[in-house]
Amino acid sequence: MVNLITGPRGSGKTxxxxxxxxxxVKTSSGNVVFIKKSHKDTYTVDFNIRAIRMADYPDILTLEEFVGFLYGMVAGxxxxxxxxxxxxxxxxxxxxESLPVFLQKLNKISSENNIDFYLSIGADKNEISGIDSSDYNVIA
Structure with missing residues (x-):
């Protein structure tokens, strides 16, 4: 399942x-991964969560490369x-504009690998097209 947390900047999504x-992570029998652009504001992330700082991977520049990165994580x-x-x-x-394509790709990864995704999106939910599907759970 792909879960979405939406809202303007500064609304507490992080x-x-x-x-x-x-x-x-307290109830998970598997691994939990937290991907963020930098480590800013992540000092309260549980030690058992794998925190990934995308700034450490500066050559991942496109949506396709990011999806490939996710597939690589899942494969490994x-x-x-x-x-x-x-x-x-x-x-x-x-x-x-490209978010609906990205969400479709995440939904595919989710269903193929039984992985739940949680995404924070810095936009109001009425600004995001294609999230009214039963494939997505809008939390806020």
Whole structure:
């Protein structure tokens, strides 16, 4: 399942994601991954969560490369149960216009590998097209 947390900048999405990740790792039988552009604001992420700083991978520049990165993570670790992607519009070249394509690709990864995704999106949910599908769970 692909879960979306939407809202304007400064509305507490990152902290909500961290709280969700910290709760998820307590009950998870698999691995929990938290992807963020930088390590800023992640000092409260549980030690058992794999935190990935995308700034460490500067050559991942496109949506396709980012999806390939996710497939590589999944291929290298079949125990991943949940992936959190904070500020998805700051990752690679993902924009509001390309977000529906990205969400479709995540939905495919999710269903093929039984992985839950949680994404924070710095936009109002009425600004995002294609999220009214039953494939997505809009949390906020």
């Amino acid at each position: 902290q909500q994601m961290i709280d969700l990740a910290n709760e998820k 670790n079949h125990d991943i149960e949940t992936i959190f992607i904070d500020s998805v519009l700051k990752q690679a070249n993902i924009t509001l």
